[in-house]
Amino acid sequence: MKTYSIGEVAKELNLTVYTLRYYDKEGLMPFVERTPSGTRLFKESDISALRIIECLKATAMPIKEIKSFIDWCSDGDSSLQQRYEMFMERKAIVEAQIEELQKTMEVIEHKCFYYKVALDAGTEDIHKKDKNEISLPN
Amino acid sequence: MKTYSIGEVAKELNLTVYTLRYYDKEGLMPFVERTPSGTRLFKESDISALRIIECLKATAMPIKEIKSFIDWCSDGDSSLQQRYEMFMERKAIVEAQIEELQKTMEVIEHKCFYYKVALDAGTEDIHKKDKNEISLPN
DNA sequence: ATAATCCTTATAGTTAACTCTAGGTCAAGT
DNA sequence: ACTTGACCTAGAGTTAACTATAAGGATTAT
Numbered sequence: 524m525k526t527y528s529i530g531e532v533a534k535e536l537n538l539t540v541y542t543l544r545y546y547d548k549e550g551l552m553p554f555v556e557r558t559p560s561g562t563r564l565f566k567e568s569d570i571s572a573l574r575i576i577e578c579l580k581a582t583a584m585p586i587k588e589i590k591s592f593i594d595w596c597s598d599g600d601s602s603l604q605q606r607y608e609m610f611m612e613r614k615a616i617v618e619a620q621i622e623e624l625q626k627t628m629e630v631i632e633h634k635c636f637y638y639k640v641a642l643d644a645g646t647e648d649i650h651k652k653d654k655n656e657i658s659l660p661n
Numbered sequence: 662m663k664t665y666s667i668g669e670v671a672k673e674l675n676l677t678v679y680t681l682r683y684y685d686k687e688g689l690m691p692f693v694e695r696t697p698s699g700t701r702l703f704k705e706s707d708i709s710a711l712r713i714i715e716c717l718k719a720t721a722m723p724i725k726e727i728k729s730f731i732d733w734c735s736d737g738d739s740s741l742q743q744r745y746e747m748f749m750e751r752k753a754i755v756e757a758q759i760e761e762l763q764k765t766m767e768v769i770e771h772k773c774f775y776y777k778v779a780l781d782a783g784t785e786d787i788h789k790k791d792k793n794e795i796s797l798p799n
Numbered sequence: 800a801t802a803a804t805c806c807t808t809a810t811a812g813t814t815a816a817c818t819c820t821a822g823g824t825c826a827a828g829t
Numbered sequence: 830a831c832t833t834g835a836c837c838t839a840g841a842g843t844t845a846a847c848t849a850t851a852a853g854g855a856t857t858a859t
Contacts, residue, residue, distance in 0.1 A: 530805070540806090541848055549846095560855060562806055575772075581765040586846075600784045607776035610769055617766050621759060627719040628755050631748055634713075638745035646738045668835065678836090679818055686838095687816095698825065700836055724816070 526564040536573055543573075550590045551576055553597060582613050583620070664702040674711055681711075688728045689714055691735060720751050721758070 533540045546552055547563070554572065556564050579589050592609055595602035641647045671678045684690055685701070692710065694702050710731075717727050730747055733740035779785045 528805075539848075542846085544807090545847060558806095558855090560807080562855075575768070578765055578768045581761060582769065600779075603776060603780050603783075603785065607773070607780050610772045610776055614766070614769050614773055617762055617769060621762050621766070623719060624755055624759050624762065627716055628752070628759070630713070630716045631720065631752050631755060634748045635745070635752055638741060638748055641738075642741050642745050645741075647741065666835075667837095677818075680816085682837090683817060696825095696836095698837085700825085 524566060526566055527570065529563050529565070532565045532570060532573070535570065536577065546573075546576070546586070549586050551586065551593055553593065579613065582617050584613065662704060664704055665708065667701050667703070670703045670708060670711070673708065674715065684711075684714070684724070687724050689724065689731055691731065717751065720755050722751065 527535070529540050529543055532538075533543055536543075543552075547555065552569070552573070555569050556566070558564060576589055576593075579592065580586075592606065595606050595609075637650065641649055665673070667678050667681055670676075671681055674681075681690075685693065690707065690711070693707050694704075696702060714727055714731075717730065718724075730744065733744050733747075775788065779787055
């Protein structure tokens with residue numbers, strides 16, 4: 524069976540070897556086998572697992588929680604319910620993240636427009652409402 | 662003109678007073694005025710500015726870059742081009758973030774389905790392909 | 800055979816963004 | 830007058846996630 528070195532995997536996943544070893548130290552890669560001398564041998568399935576880890580990271584899941592998931596995977600079928608719930612929770616989180624980004628996008632686009640207008644006018648004053656504020660009599 | 666204390670602003674924006682003072686220390690709030698004794702007095706316009714800062718933070722913009730924007734604002738019309746370009750860049754970044762989250766969502770949804778099926782079957786083995794791998798003759 | 804280039808561990812350092820503590824000031828209520 | 834609670838600064842501490850260094854072992858290329 525074809526295996527890959529840590530350097531090859533790092534290149535493939537756009538990570539550094541430092542990062543991969545850090546993940547291993549944090550318990551995210553208990554499945555990776557070693558040569559008798561200690562060198563890690565990554566299988567295709569290990570790379571797939573790392574892709575899932577990267578996916579969970581993209582949902583802003585902390586590494587400690589990802590570790591729980593990895594531990595559950597090692598536990599086998601008894602943790603199926605937990606793993607299912609975890610992914611459902613992740614789904615809700617990503618939905619919320621997308622929604623927040625869409626709201627952010629609206630503000631950003633408004634600002635793009637605001638500055639386009641100001642730039643064309645040469646001054647931001649173009650946006651200053653001259654709403655004739657009542658000046659206090661004095 | 663109505664003003665607000667740091668505590669009121671913190672509550673309004675769902676931040677802590679520590680965070681607001683930290684932002685001030687980092688130069689994000691040069692516009693906030695003080696009483697003679699040093700207490701910060703936030704105006705409505707200051708709160709609006711903080712909402713923009715929160716919006717930029719939501720695009721994963723580092724505080725140092727947000728500071729540059731605040732500095733440009735103080736510079737007036739001469740920085741209009743830079744501010745316009747900054748928001749256009751932010752727009753591109755948010756688009757990319759949304760796209761990445763949508764790809765992430767596809768994977769997560771697939772996993773939700775995967776675990777739903779496994780849970781119904783009572784075992785993850787339901788997904789194991791029995792693709793008759795050619796066993797080596799020995 | 801030997802140099803280059805991998806790999807290993809253990810451990811220390813970095814960075815961003817808070818988060819808190821200590822020690823003090825100030826304004827309002829009893 | 831005095832206590833309470835919110836404000837202030839300076840500076841220290843925390844956390845997550847890397848990122849790098851040192852010292853050495855293993856593998857590959859000439």
